[in-house]
Amino acid sequence: MTNQRLSDLFEQMADIMEILDEDRFRIATYRKVARAIADCPQDVAQLAAQGRPIELAGVGKSSLQKIHEFVHHGAVQAHQDLLGRIPPGLLELLNIPGFGPKSAAAVWKHLKVETLADLQRVIEDKSLETLAGFGPKKAESIARGIQFLAAAGHRIRLAEALALADLIVGQLRTCPGLQEIEVAGSLRRGCETVGDIDLLAQAADGGKILEAFTRLPGVQRVLGAGPTKASIQFAWPEICNEIVQVDLRIVPAESFGAAWQYFTGSKYHNVKLREIAAQKHLKLNEYGLFAAGTSAEKSSAKKPSAAAKSLAGRTERQIYQKLGLAYIAPTLREDRGEIERAQKNKLPLIVELKDIQGDLHMHSPASDGRHEVAQLVEAARRLGYHYIAISDHSQSSAIANGLDAKRLRASIDAVRTLNESLKRFTVLISSEVDILMDGSLDYPDEVLAELDFVIASVHSGLTGPRQRNTSRLLKAMDNPYVNCIGHPTGRMIHVREPMDLDMELILHRAAETHTAMEVSASPLRLDLNDIHCRQAIDAGVKLVINTDAHDTHGLGQMSYGVATAQRGWATKADVLNAQPLRAVRAWVRQKRPR
Numbered sequence: 001m002t003n004q005r006l007s008d009l010f011e012q013m014a015d016i017m018e019i020l021d022e023d024r025f026r027i028a029t030y031r032k033v034a035r036a037i038a039d040c041p042q043d044v045a046q047l048a049a050q051g052r053p054i055e056l057a058g059v060g061k062s063s064l065q066k067i068h069e070f071v072h073h074g075a076v077q078a079h080q081d082l083l084g085r086i087p088p089g090l091l092e093l094l095n096i097p098g099f100g101p102k103s104a105a106a107v108w109k110h111l112k113v114e115t116l117a118d119l120q121r122v123i124e125d126k127s128l129e130t131l132a133g134f135g136p137k138k139a140e141s142i143a144r145g146i147q148f149l150a151a152a153g154h155r156i157r158l159a160e161a162l163a164l165a166d167l168i169v170g171q172l173r174t175c176p177g178l179q180e181i182e183v184a185g186s187l188r189r190g191c192e193t194v195g196d197i198d199l200l201a202q203a204a205d206g207g208k209i210l211e212a213f214t215r216l217p218g219v220q221r222v223l224g225a226g227p228t229k230a231s232i233q234f235a236w237p238e239i240c241n242e243i244v245q246v247d248l249r250i251v252p253a254e255s256f257g258a259a260w261q262y263f264t265g266s267k268y269h270n271v272k273l274r275e276i277a278a279q280k281h282l283k284l285n286e287y288g289l290f291a292a293g294t295s296a297e298k299s300s301a302k303k304p305s306a307a308a309k310s311l312a313g314r315t316e317r318q319i320y321q322k323l324g325l326a327y328i329a330p331t332l333r334e335d336r337g338e339i340e341r342a343q344k345n346k347l348p349l350i351v352e353l354k355d356i357q358g359d360l361h362m363h364s365p366a367s368d369g370r371h372e373v374a375q376l377v378e379a380a381r382r383l384g385y386h387y388i389a390i391s392d393h394s395q396s397s398a399i400a401n402g403l404d405a406k407r408l409r410a411s412i413d414a415v416r417t418l419n420e421s422l423k424r425f426t427v428l429i430s431s432e433v434d435i436l437m438d439g440s441l442d443y444p445d446e447v448l449a450e451l452d453f454v455i456a457s458v459h460s461g462l463t464g465p466r467q468r469n470t471s472r473l474l475k476a477m478d479n480p481y482v483n484c485i486g487h488p489t490g491r492m493i494h495v496r497e498p499m500d501l502d503m504e505l506i507l508h509r510a511a512e513t514h515t516a517m518e519v520s521a522s523p524l525r526l527d528l529n530d531i532h533c534r535q536a537i538d539a540g541v542k543l544v545i546n547t548d549a550h551d552t553h554g555l556g557q558m559s560y561g562v563a564t565a566q567r568g569w570a571t572k573a574d575v576l577n578a579q580p581l582r583a584v585r586a587w588v589r590q591k592r593p594r
Helices: 002-019 024-039 044-049 061-073 077-083 090-095 101-111 116-124 136-152 158-172 206-214 253-264 267-279 316-322 338-343 373-382 405-421 466-478 503-513 530-538 553-567 581-589
Strands: 178-183 196-203 219-225 229-234 244-250 282-285 288-291 310-312 358-362 387-390 426-434 453-457 516-520 543-546
Touching: 002 024, 002 044, 002 061, 002 077, 002 090, 002 101, 024 061, 044 061, 061 077, 090 101, 090 116, 101 116, 116 136, 158 178, 158 196, 158 206, 158 244, 158 553, 178 253, 196 206, 196 253, 206 219, 206 229, 206 244, 253 267, 253 282, 253 288, 253 310, 253 316, 267 282, 267 338, 288 316, 310 316, 358 373, 358 426, 358 453, 358 543, 358 553, 358 581, 373 387, 373 405, 373 553, 405 426, 466 503, 503 516, 503 530, 516 530, 516 553, 530 543, 530 553, 543 553
Parallel strands: 196 244, 358 387, 387 426, 426 453, 516 543
Antiparallel strands: 178 196, 219 229, 229 244, 282 288, 288 310
8 A cells, every 4th residue: 555655656746847847857757666666566665664675667766765765754855845846736636637737837827726716717717718728628628527526526436445444344343242243335235436434233332342433543533422323534545545434333133134224225225115114004214124103103213112013123134025025135226126126026136256257358467467477367266267368458558568469479379378288277368459549440350360359448539529439439349359348438437537428329239249348347447337237238238347457466356346237237147257168259259250
């Protein structure tokens, strides 16, 4: 985690120097250092603390000194000096999608813009449009970027929320008397972003658990603490930069299932359940399921009296069973038809992590990956997989060290040689091929024909108009060698908006052309999202849940993609890489020329 903080620090120094129009060589050097630190598999803080050498390719003595300075003093003087040379609010503008250091420098120097409010002012009074290099279209784009930033709010990504929850739950599990603790809320439902974290616990002495909760390392502020609930503001910069509200409720055993269901939500799912309960002359709340007309129903307080007899409440399954419903998995609880299907016992048997048999999108050092193919194979074996596909970038992705045809063929030969030594495991030869601006692909068909699996992705020109973007993907899917569209909308959560696409038309063509859609399990992407997953399945399009891993650690992110696919009602049959290798090969052959 120190690596990420250090990487961000060097990136910020480069940003400030670019705003100040300083030496381009030093700017490029700092960005190179930032990437080297982010890519380092070892914790540089531990290396420095142990007095061991920090070996980072391309990092010179001056940058190494700054790393040691940060590790030992918590700050870098050169960074502090640079911060003092610009208005403190200027860096916030760099969070706006598409608004870089040069734009920040221009509005600061020529329009005296120092804060986000200043930027909104010059957009509204049209003075931004008069600035050289800007204009009405760019001003409109920046305004949309500000709206996008505001909409993101303080919600954090799913992986960050899970990491924070795991940290807190892990510490609380050491408390004597804790009998059970579970995550609830949007986090349990697998939502792509989370506003706060909800925890439920059962304990012999709830007061002691709540006291320990409010004194955890990382607590910034106690918002409230009572006999059964406490709320805190929590921060752990090594996981994310936001301060997150965390609520912990102590729940008795007889109500734990009812509370877990209630606080998992969603709100709309719960409203429907309460309506069904009312139709059956029952009352449902976080304390349990009760017969209507009891003191539980008549009481002005939600909590029932001791005389009220609970019909269900210890487990969630009891609640759903008593309401005449099949059990509904948390990832489906969004009132998108799941309750009606549960009434008929026709819920989909959603795909699970254990169903995944391989990962068809990862990168090796041949392009921009960090671990050798043999290392990726061993990591995949540990996950229980039977196959993987090495899908390095194609030649147009110069920033990712994309492979030209000659280097690709060398990589193909290396994978074939490795396969000869493997038992009960297969490495497929693949590529993540760039979709060019006209919809053509980065390799000719005779090169694509040598590959076992082809992923086609857009990596540039994502901000174009809908018709052009859509046509680009349609043409790519028409190619008989394209098996999958990688991270189809190109979005990055809280960083970049998705491409403007006619998704209905794209999915229709995907079904016609026998082309799968990727669900990128990268927590930064989760693309396709859950809504588009459901659309794809309804259109008869196969999904492929991939990690797009650049190291062995990234292979472990598959669960985020599975949760997204679950929210889209995907079954094992809907997911190509939940099938055995022979089925994947047969599926690929169906599209190829014969």
